[in-house]
Amino acid sequence: MTGTPVGGRVATAANPLRCAVLISGSGSGMEAMVKAQQQHDLFHTTSVVISNRSEAGGIQLAKKLGVKVELVLPPNDAENTRTSHEDLIMQILQQYDIEFVVLSGYMRLLSPHILESWGGRIVNIHPSYLPHFPGAHAHRDVLASGARLTGCTVHMVDEGMDSGVVLAQETVPVLGSDDESSLSNRVKVEEHRLYPRVLSWIAQGFVTIKSGKVHLDVPQVPQDD
Structure with a gap:
């Protein structure tokens, strides 16, 4: 069974997978992704960047890169905030195909x-190297634990907190001199290499759903940095 x-289809460089990148902060990962797409013949492209925060630094980065930006602030209606907010996001996803x-x-x-949907x-x-240290404060938690190894993880998204199927991971050593900032900066180097690579796997059809489960079948080829 294939x-x-x-991604819904096997993309090509001429007809790349159309992606939306959702950000809340500095946008460094989005910037690295878009630059990789613009500098190489990748099978995926960023059609729009969506931010839930008007002060997110990534908004200006995306505009400088020539990428469309949509701001979707959470509604004030606390009872329906999540569904209303996600309805607005899905409208934009449809608008940009x-x-x-x-x-x-x-x-x-x-x-x-x-x-x-x-x-x-x-x-x-x-x-972090999941399942270790999920959540919003991974670097702080890594340092507090005394761990000597961390990393980054690309995973499918489900309803849990960083609990979806893992697609790829890289390790990063934790140095005795590390603080949250220095550790974050070194992990980001690996994140910026790994994320475009995994998205290329997806765009090329190497990540599939079989019998309701996610399968990764990547040919053994040299990996681009």
């Missing part, structure tokens, strides 16, 4: 409401 590509969603420093958990078509990158 399986169904999680998006095929795949990429979370990059997006600091909101997605609810079953959006996952009913987009589940299996969303990935995230987390700055």
Whole structure:
């Protein structure tokens, strides 16, 4: 059984997988992704960047790179904030004819409401070697634990906190001199290499759904930095 590509189709450089990148902060991962797409003949492209925070630094980075930006602030109605907010996001995904969603420093958990429509078509990158140190303060938690090894993880998104199927990981040593900033900066180097590579696997049809489960079948080829 071949399986169904999680991106919906096998893309090409001439017809790349159309992605939306969701951010909440500095946008360094998004910037690295877009630069990789613009500098190489990758099978994926960023059609729009969506931010849930008006002060996110990534907004100006995206504009400088020539990428469309949409700001989707959470509604004030506390009872329906998540569903209303996600409805607005899904409208933008439809408007830009998006095929795949990429979370990059997006600091909101997605609810079953959006996952009913987009589940299996969303990935995230987390700055630790999952399942160790999930959550919003991975670097702080790594340092507090005394761990000597951390890393980054690209995973499918489900309803849990950094609990989706792992697609790829890289390790990063924790140095005795590290603080949160220095550790974060070194982990980001690996994140910026890994994320475009995994998205290329997705765009080329190497990540599939078979019998309701995610499968990764990547040919053994040299990896680009």
